[in-house]
Amino acid sequence: MLGKEAGQERPGTNTALDDQHLLMSIAFRMLGSTHDAEDVVQETYARWYALPESARAEIEKPAAWLVRVVGRVCLDHLGSARMRRERYTGQWLPEPLPDDAVWSSVRPSGLDPAEQAALDDSITMGMLVLLDSLTPAQRVAFVLHDVFKVPFAEIASTVGRSPESCRALAVAARRGLGSARKNEADVQGYRAVIKEFKKACQTGELNELIGLLDPHVTARADGGGHVRAALQPIHGAEKTARYLVGSLKKRSELSVEFSTAARRPALVCRAEGVVVAVVSLHVVDRRITDVWVVMNPEKLAHW
Structure with missing residues (x-):
């Protein structure tokens, strides 16, 4: 998951910034807002540091733990976001990112060219608009699995469903997104x-x-x-x-x-x-x- 390097050192060491960029990259694709993604990542780290030191020491791959938690916090945030949108003035659109956003191109290691293209594609305005039409659980399952290659067994603990149910969520999301983007220009x-x-x-x-x-x-x-x-x-x-x-x-x-x-x-x-x-x-x-x-x-x- 997320490449062989992910999670080999604890947050707070020299990998902390890489972990933070990865979490921002995930959270933005789920939420379409830098501000919301920053709030979610901050909450994720707050939960990490709220753990007793002995509990943190027992976590073999902290980056994997952080990814699970950021997905869970995003899931909660997506549910409340729909209510906030009802009070939003006018049309809500995702945030258009310039390509030099430092965390937007963070890549799990070991991706082949097709997977790298899918990662870049997942941050386009068209994709973010379509992702916003999915249910929160579909969006989390799709982003974690199809974009960041997290196994369904780990996504299950994030969304509180079985791995088979998570697979079905991702398939439904993939089907809807694929049909909506048919014949898109290069x-x-x-x-x-x-x-x-x-x-x-x-x-x-x-x-x-x-x-x-x-x-x-x-x-x-x-x-x-x-x-x-x-x-x-x-x-x-x-x-x-x-x-x-x-x-x-x-x-x-x-x-x-x-x-x-x-x-x-x-x-x-x-x-x-x-x-x-x-x-x-x-x-x-x-x-x-x-x-x-x-x-x-x-x-x-x-x-």
């Missing part, structure tokens, strides 16, 4: 589409922009009540195109640049040098099916 396809998308938005060419959008496209904006943003999703190509072009016209001072957010090409909008929005897309068969605009300043701190 990174090169994303780059080509987002280049045309940026040009059409800035020139105000509605017909060109509509041609890039899927007829059933949905646009969501997350201002978190801190900045003005559409409170409801916008559906349909023409309505979405008009919303995007109109939003840019109202903010003529914005500079829009290409960047990478959460392992996918994205657009970063700045006002007087400060990042005020990150625009991410979901592209299927060279058509944009989803537009996600994160403007909540609390979710742009890493930018």
Whole structure:
């Protein structure tokens, strides 16, 4: 589990930072929020240090213990998060991470290239949005097993179910995620589409922009009540195109640049040098099916 090196020394030694980065990497994929992930990791370490020293000494692989506990705390957090979302102002979106987030690319050792690609893929905006549609138990089982290769026998102690039940949770999650992401463009396809998308938005060419959008496209904006943003999703190509072009016209001072957010090409909008929005897309068969605009300043701190 998590590579042969995981857990050979106690937290507090020179492996502590690596353990912390791994736990943050896991927690963020489960919660979609740096702030929440930090709270969960802090709670996990608090539980570790609350153990008597003799009990800690008996734990053969502390990193494995920490992973189990971080999963358990995330499971509890996911349950309460749904209630908090009901009080959230407008649309809630996951946090778009810049690629230089120090813990976001932490990899268990011994992964083959396909597994490494799956690890990177699990942090994209599209995947995080889909993960948010799963039940808490499905999300924990999928992230721990399919992304971080934790055996179902260990996940069982985290979610309080049998290994067979945990396997079924991961299978159900995998099935739902796979069908929703069928025919998604590769990174090169994303780059080509987002280049045309940026040009059409800035020139105000509605017909060109509509041609890039899927007829059933949905646009969501997350201002978190801190900045003005559409409170409801916008559906349909023409309505979405008009919303995007109109939003840019109202903010003529914005500079829009290409960047990478959460392992996918994205657009970063700045006002007087400060990042005020990150625009991410979901592209299927060279058509944009989803537009996600994160403007909540609390979710742009890493930018």
